[in-house]
Amino acid sequence: MTPVQTPSIFAPVSTPAFAIRELSFFVLGITAVIFVIVAGFAIYTLIRFGRRPANPDLEPAQVYGSKQIELAWTVVPFLIVVVLFLVTARYVWGIERRAQPADALEITVVGNQWWWEIRYPKLGIVTANEIHVPVADAARPTPTFFTIQSVDVAHSFWIPQLAGKMDAIPNKTNRVWIEPRQVGTYVGQCAEYCGLQHALMLLVVVVHPKDEFQAWVAAQQTPPVDQATVTAGRQLFSSLACINCHTVRGTGGNGVFGPDLTHLMSRSTLGAGAARNTPENLRAWVKDPGAFKTGALMPAMKLDDTQLDQLVAYLVTLR
């Protein structure tokens, strides 16, 4: 499990995020100058004229109708807005025009209430909430191109250190790409209010060295090994409603409404950040998902203690 991190757009590690930081500094610089001028005048006025006794005979200078002043406070802000617009447009264009190279990794991210489905269409991998990608070295950059979709409401895919926000909208496909230059774990979060558990749509991106990424791919592509000791739990899993919503590759379970569980235990959290993925939490989750995440679509299956033990014993073998 990775330590808790505060994701920041000012600590970028990926190409689009570097550009976004540059643009942020530019915009913050201009707005800081405006702030200092306006606040400076306000403070000066407060101090200079604040404590004078009211004198009805003393009228301030009337500048109404002054063309110079009106032109100044119209034209200058207009020019500032034009500059901000053009510079921003140039950055957006620069990021979006990048064509997908042939060797780019392709990932489809599907927003759900309230979790993320992560698919690697060319690699045959399906997982949830945690994204694994290779690092991009200067010699052979391998960017990752995301296809962003949603099955229900609008969500927003955002990993601040890697790229800008991208909306996940039903019936529309959006694109975003990253090119992380540094190995590590980066976190993100759904950035568009999407219902009760909007706050529990954690995203974790693990950037691996290239060979480590290949090992992860190979492990994910291998179906879990059937273990004779957990036969009872496996039979329970396939006889209950679990398989209507969940897939475990190599078994009869091929539901698609909930997260793919083929390698459930390779993920660090349950319920997209609702709890750490430990056997104890997993048992409590299966017993009553609503206790962790009110409104989660997974129902409490009303299992007795023996059934829970058997089921969890099976689930923890899905490594």
Ligand code: CUA
């Ligand atoms: Cu999904 Cu907010």
